[in-house]
Amino acid sequence: MKAIRLHAFGPAENLVYEEVPEPVPPAGAVLVEVEAAGVHLVDTMIRAGATGGSPIPVPELPTVPGREVAGRVSAAGPDVDPSWIGKRVVVHLGMVPGGYAERAVAKVESLYELPGHVDAAQAVAAIGTGRTTAGILQQARLTMEDVVLVTSAAGGIGSYLIQAARNVGAIAVGLAGGPEKAELVRSLGAQYAIDYRDPDWAQTLKDALDGQEITVLLDGVGGTNGQQAFDLLGTGGRAFLFGWSGGGPIEFTHQDLMTRNLTVGWSLGAKMASRLRELESTALEETFEGRWQAVTTAFPLSDAATAHKSLETRATTGKVVLIP
Secondary structure (H helix, E strand, O other): OEEEEEOOOOOHHHEEEEEOOOOOOOOOEEEEEEEEEEEOHHHHHHHHOOOOOOOOOOOOOOEOOOOEEEEEEEEEOOOOOHHHOOOEEEEEOOOOOOOOEOEEEEEHHHOEEOOOOOOHHHHHHHHHHHHHHHHHHHHHOOOOOOEEEEOOOOEHHHHHHHHHHHHOOOEEEEEEOOHHHHHHHHHOOOOEEEEOOOOOHHHHHHHHHOOOOEEEEEEOOOHHHHHHHHHOEEEEEEEEEOOOOOOOOOOOOHHHHHHHOOEEEEOOOHHHHOOHHHHHHHHHHHHHOOOOOOOEEEEEHHHHHHHHHHHHOOOOOEEEEEEO
8 A cells, every 4th residue: 555654754855655565453453444644743743853742752763654544444453343344434543653544553442433424634633633622622611701812823723713712702813824814714703813924913903902802812823923912911811822833932920920810821731631532522523513614735645745844834724634
């Protein structure tokens, strides 16, 4: 079968599309004919030889990257109920890679059956990016009284967060890079979509809000834009942080917390890791019921190197997926 294999850590060009041995499902596992595989920012870090603080270990080489797949079960290992064969499923492979391939092995206890109306790309987005979003939202506890500012709102997590804020009746504010991405954010339900490439975006947003204060910041960007967003939080505001793809974490002091009565929380880590199955179920239910619609950017499996480069340079929107 064809797969993407990494033989040496380094740039995206090290991802090689080649023939690899056909996997055989062991006891307790199935073989999935992959319809879509998810690409995560952590995948790009691992490809380069680091994990960016992620608990996912650096794999032994050569390796087939990828941990999120959706497709149809074509074979079952020993002791697996054969009724799984033929069913469409989605699965997060956990710490074991192998998703960037035409076929992947998955543990049967990790499978979710897919309804016919949900395509593979939507399912892959939900099982990984969606479950992280669900964990952030459990901590943020948005209400219709909130004014919610989402950085990188055209990204995978950000686009889900905008929809979630919309669904509870909050005022959703999204930052995105460029007019096309800002328009996408507006189409997801944001009342305000601001282009952060404008050096005066913070003042533009303050003028648009006309005295309303930001009550919740959901930030995975950090850097200059994340810092400016944090500074816009009103008195009594809550900030939930889940990354710093923009260059570095937001900086704040005890004085900030005391004088502005702010609450700041880190949304990832052990608290989320102990509830992954619950969070996956939540994200999939939101998807199955149509309350969340993932934004996706698809590439052929053979073009995984371009997918990585596009993700790293923020040339994509939503969840990046590979299609065999």
